[in-house]
Amino acid sequence: MTSAFIPEHEIYQLLSRVGIKTPRHCLVDDESSVADAPFASGDPVVIKGIARDLWHKSDHDALAFCDFDIDAVRALHNRMAARVGRQFDWLGTLIAERVQAQHARNAPSEIFVSLQRDRCCGAIISFGFGGLLTEDWARELKQSLLVWPASVYSPKEAFEELSGHWLGRILLGRARQQAALVDGQTLLDFLEKLWKLDELMALEQLSLLEMNPLVVDRAGDIVALDGVGLRSEEGHVETCPVPLHDDSFLKPRRIALAGVSAKAGSVGGLILENLRQSSLSEDGLLVVKPGIDHFAGIRCVPDVAALADAPVDVLILALPAEPCVQMVERLCAEGGGAEVVYIVAGGIGDGADKSGFGERLSELIESRRQSGQWCPAIVGPNGLGMLLSPLKLNSLFIPQSKLNVQFAPDSDVALISQSGAFLITRLSRHSNLNIKYGFSIGNQLDMKLSDFMALMVRDKSVRVLGVYVEGFVGADVCAVAKLVEEFRAEHRHVILYKGGRSQLGQTAAAGHTGAMTGDYHVHKRLLLAAGAILAESFNQFNAVLKWMAAYPDLQTLGKLAIVTNAGYETVGSVDTLGDNDSERLYELTDNNRNALGEVLQRHNMQGLVAASNPLDLTPMADEDVYFDCVRAMIEFGAGVVMLGLVPLSEQLDTDQLTQAEAFAARLKSLAESNGRLVGIVIDAGVPYQRYKAVFERAGFPVFDGMDMGVLGINVLKNSR
Numbered sequence: 001m002t003s004a005f006i007p008e009h010e011i012y013q014l015l016s017r018v019g020i021k022t023p024r025h026c027l028v029d030d031e032s033s034v035a036d037a038p039f040a041s042g043d044p045v046v047i048k049g050i051a052r053d054l055w056h057k058s059d060h061d062a063l064a065f066c067d068f069d070i071d072a073v074r075a076l077h078n079r080m081a082a083r084v085g086r087q088f089d090w091l092g093t094l095i096a097e098r099v100q101a102q103h104a105r106n107a108p109s110e111i112f113v114s115l116q117r118d119r120c121c122g123a124i125i126s127f128g129f130g131g132l133l134t135e136d137w138a139r140e141l142k143q144s145l146l147v148w149p150a151s152v153y154s155p156k157e158a159f160e161e162l163s164g165h166w167l168g169r170i171l172l173g174r175a176r177q178q179a180a181l182v183d184g185q186t187l188l189d190f191l192e193k194l195w196k197l198d199e200l201m202a203l204e205q206l207s208l209l210e211m212n213p214l215v216v217d218r219a220g221d222i223v224a225l226d227g228v229g230l231r232s233e234e235g236h237v238e239t240c241p242v243p244l245h246d247d248s249f250l251k252p253r254r255i256a257l258a259g260v261s262a263k264a265g266s267v268g269g270l271i272l273e274n275l276r277q278s279s280l281s282e283d284g285l286l287v288v289k290p291g292i293d294h295f296a297g298i299r300c301v302p303d304v305a306a307l308a309d310a311p312v313d314v315l316i317l318a319l320p321a322e323p324c325v326q327m328v329e330r331l332c333a334e335g336g337g338a339e340v341v342y343i344v345a346g347g348i349g350d351g352a353d354k355s356g357f358g359e360r361l362s363e364l365i366e367s368r369r370q371s372g373q374w375c376p377a378i379v380g381p382n383g384l385g386m387l388l389s390p391l392k393l394n395s396l397f398i399p400q401s402k403l404n405v406q407f408a409p410d411s412d413v414a415l416i417s418q419s420g421a422f423l424i425t426r427l428s429r430h431s432n433l434n435i436k437y438g439f440s441i442g443n444q445l446d447m448k449l450s451d452f453m454a455l456m457v458r459d460k461s462v463r464v465l466g467v468y469v470e471g472f473v474g475a476d477v478c479a480v481a482k483l484v485e486e487f488r489a490e491h492r493h494v495i496l497y498k499g500g501r502s503q504l505g506q507t508a509a510a511g512h513t514g515a516m517t518g519d520y521h522v523h524k525r526l527l528l529a530a531g532a533i534l535a536e537s538f539n540q541f542n543a544v545l546k547w548m549a550a551y552p553d554l555q556t557l558g559k560l561a562i563v564t565n566a567g568y569e570t571v572g573s574v575d576t577l578g579d580n581d582s583e584r585l586y587e588l589t590d591n592n593r594n595a596l597g598e599v600l601q602r603h604n605m606q607g608l609v610a611a612s613n614p615l616d617l618t619p620m621a622d623e624d625v626y627f628d629c630v631r632a633m634i635e636f637g638a639g640v641v642m643l644g645l646v647p648l649s650e651q652l653d654t655d656q657l658t659q660a661e662a663f664a665a666r667l668k669s670l671a672e673s674n675g676r677l678v679g680i681v682i683d684a685g686v687p688y689q690r691y692k693a694v695f696e697r698a699g700f701p702v703f704d705g706m707d708m709g710v711l712g713i714n715v716l717k718n719s720r
Contacts, residue, residue: 004231005053009094011209011227018196021223025096031074037095039068044098046225047073049080051088055228058132060084065098099223101215102181107170108133109181110213111222112145115197117207117232121478123150123198124522125158129167130213147521150198152481152529155191162187171216181216190222207232239479242377242451243369248339249377250388250437250455252313255280255395256338258288258304258327259318260295267344268318270397271385272296277400278393286312304330307337314340316395321347321357321381328361328378335374343380344397349445350382358445365446377451383442384420387435396440398424408434412463412552416441416452419499422468429542432696433549436462444471450479453494457483463492463552466545470499477523481530488531491555493548495533497541498523533719543712546701551677557716558639558676559586562614562706563629565621569644569681569706570614576710584717586638588613595636599628613638622651623663630667634676642709643667644681647688654691664698679709 006014012022026037027050039045049062057063062084064076077093084090103109112130115123128145146165148158162168163184166175171187173180197209208230217223255275260268275285276298287295290302301307304315304327315331315338317324324343331337349358361378368375379386385396389407396403403424411434417423420440427433437459439452449469456462465487472480484494498520528534533548535541548554562573562585577584588596588611596611603625608618615629630641645652653659671678680695680702682688695702703709 006206006209006229006231007050007052007054007091008048008227009050011211011229012224014197014200014204014206014209014229015211015224015227018193018200020190020193020197021217021221023096023099023223023225025094027092027094028077029092031077034073034077034093034095035070037068037073039095039097041068041070043068045073046096046098047076047080048094048096049084050091050094051084052091054084054088060087068095096225099215099225100218101223102218102220104170104175104178104181107175107178108167109170110215111167111171112212113194113210113214113224114212115150115194115201115209117198117201118149118475118478121149121151121475121481121526123194123201124148125150125153125194125198127158127162127167127194128165147525149522149526149529150195151478152485152526155188155195158191159184159188162191182220182222186220186222205232205234206230207234239448239450239475241454241479242447244377244447244451244455245339248313250459251390252284252340252388252393253281254284254286254310254312255314255316255393256286256288256301256304256307256312257316257318259316259344260287260289266318267397270399271316271318271344271395272298274385274394274396274398274400279391280393288315304337305334307331308334311336312338314338314342315376316342316344318344318397321345321353322355324348324381325357325361328376329364332364332368332373332375338376341376341378342383342386342395343378343442343445344383344385345380346382346443348381348443350443358443362445378446379439380442381445382420384423384440386440387438389434389436396420396424403428404431406431406434408436410461411436412461413466413549414438414456414459414462414464415466415468416449416456417466417468418442418444418449418470419468426466426542426545430546430549432693432702433545444473444476448473448476448479450476450483453480453483457486460490464545464548465492465494466541467494467496468499468541469496472523477526481526481532484527484530484532491553493533493552493554494531495535495541495544495548496527497535497538498527528719533715535715539708540711540715543703543708544715546703547677547679547712547716550679550699550701554677554716556639557713558637560584560640560642560710560713561586561633561636561638562642562644562710563617563626563633564614564642564644564646564681564706565617565619565649566644566646566683567616569646569683570616573614573642573706573710576707577714584713586613586633586636588636592632592636596629596632599632603628619646619649620651621649623653623659627663627666627670630678631670634670634674638676640677640679640713642679642681642706642713644683644706647682647684647691654688657690657694660691660694661698664695664700668698668700679703679712681706681709 009027028034045068047064048057062080081090108129110131112128114126117123125148126145169175171182211224211227214222214224260272287298287300289300292300324345347353390409392407394405413435414437416439423440456465487494593611600609633641647654680700682692683705692702
């Protein structure tokens with residue numbers, strides 16, 4: 001991409017087109033023009049040397065403050081032209097009025113604004129503390145900048161966030177002992193002008209506009225004192241979906257596998273063994289292997305050319321990198337043979353690719369699609385496999401003895417993971433997690449995350465979609481955000497963990513501050529605004545997935561009640577809630593406490609247990625006590641009840657499990673009939689796995705610790 005620097009005087013012209021105020025100014029290119037400047041002798045002015053690619057004038061002695069005097073300004077002009085012109089392409093001297101700015105009392109009040117126009121998402125607007133210390137604020141403050149992707153935020157939403165930010169509070173006079181510098185309507189009007197700048201940037205093909213600082217003048221208007229930018233020749237782009245027929249991938253009738261051998265534990269052999277357990281018809285599975293008619297009872301074809309006359313829906317290549325690429329090339333030469341090619345091997349377009357296989361394959365795909373020639377959709381490379389429960393189809397190269405896959409055709413949960421290991425460890429960790437689809441998408445050389453998500457959008461039975469992604473290909477993050485919006489519009493849920501995050505606060509290579517937000521922060525803002533549930537850790541992802549898999553139709557969360565027979569869980573739950581405990585815990589009224597006291601009295605626990613939330617029952621409590629207390633919390637109005645069961649209590653049935661099963665069934669009926677969420681915590685070791693399984697089979701989210709269950713609630717609350 002080639003970019004052209006936009007100097008300050010041109011920035012002023014652009015800003016004036018959307019109504020953003022700038023200082024009175026003029027540009028002079030020779031000393032004789034100074035006399036024509038629209039200033040009277042003695043007017044306070046700022047003298048700036050203007051040159052191409054000069055980002056920071058103060059660092060190059062190209063900035064001076066003085067009272068207007070023709071001779072003095074001429075001298076400054078000549079001195080700056082000589083000094084700056086040795087390093088940069090000199091354009092002239094900008095003479096601007098020195099704006100009389102208002103200043104906050106003992107607080108920073110200068111403003112930094114950057115608009116970086118993404119080729120697919122529109123402008124990413126950054127708004128925060130400005131001035132010479134902008135980069136220092138970014139490093140030192142927890143949130144020096146607010147970031148608004150213009151495509152998913154409105155000026156009004158930005159104003160609401162800014163009003164609660166330190167800079168907004170200072171500007172609006174809401175910080176301690178601060179007088180308002182600007183009124184709310186003026187600040188909102190200014191934000192609306194920034195959104196107009198996004199439209200202007202698209203029209204003028206601008207990639208960056210940066211204003212630093214902006215100040216509030218004596219009239220209460222926001223004025224841009226300085227600005228730079230970049231013009232780009234690249235226009236808007238959209239992610240191009242990979243041509244794919246839903247039935248060929250989600251409902252394949254014929255699958256071929258290349259790369260099997262008789263060697264024990266081979267990747268191809270493991271995949272074949274798993275595929276043989278599917279409900280594909282007898283003729284629905286083929287092996288590509290020359291020289292033999294059958295392998296392990298499966299019909300063979302000699303090469304992929306044989307598929308041209310009898311195409312398969314999916315061809316799985318469990319081969320090294322070079323033969324994989326050659327087979328795709330052969331398919332293209334034949335003009336058909338497989339709708340989708342799933343490449344298991346790595347070493348194609350990644351760090352291990354020393355022979356250019358990825359580039360070779362990418363060029364083949366691009367040239368054929370651009371010329372309208374047939375080309376299969378490519379999954380991977382470096383893909384571990386997929387699970388399609390309606391067909392009981394498992395193409396993972398993990399033996400069943402290691403991962404006992406439980407197919408669930410009626411499930412409303414799906415998982416898409418760039419990492420195959422993340423996919424299988426989620427399934428192993430959550431042994432009761434039933435999923436309809438599971439995809440390991442690998443390196444996204446062709447089929448991208450958005451292509452897989454589009455399949456899930458179209459399958460309305462998928463209510464909860466878990467996603468792990470390490471990198472977005474090209475413009476795909478914007479396509480993903482749009483698909484998240486489609487999910488949320490239908491009251492469906494996307495839980496997403498983004499790996500490979502960039503460091504917040506890093507500055508752009510050129511030394512300007514427009515890139516301080518970092519890619520992940522922008523992605524986070526974009527996806528949260530679209531409606532994704534964003535997990536910041538694997539524990540958060542696991543906890544939220546458990547909650548959502550158990551309650552896929554969840555739309556709103558009520559306040560939390562906690563019932564347990566362990567005092568440490570009541571303390572730990574509040575610790576996990578942190579500063580939000582008063583907002584998220586259900587507060588018992590006096591009537592509630594009286595009613596709960598009656599429940600405890602009925603079970604002879606008066607004087608032993610205080611009627612409160614969290615409720616700390618004694619180990620003397622049995623299933624009936626727990627049930628009545630949970631029912632009371634629900635009747636009071638709690639939307640979520642965390643029930644902690646320390647099973648070492650003699651009062652709980654952890655051996656025969658008949659009472660436990662009846663208790664779980666009663667709890668499930670109670671939760672469903674009232675439309676409330678109940679989570680179970682069983683913080684105990686291996687001997688109690690059967691006890692945990694009772695509640696898992698009943699459909700509850702079961703956690704190993706109270707903190708994990710509450711952690712999931714925290715994430716859900718923060719994402720809504």
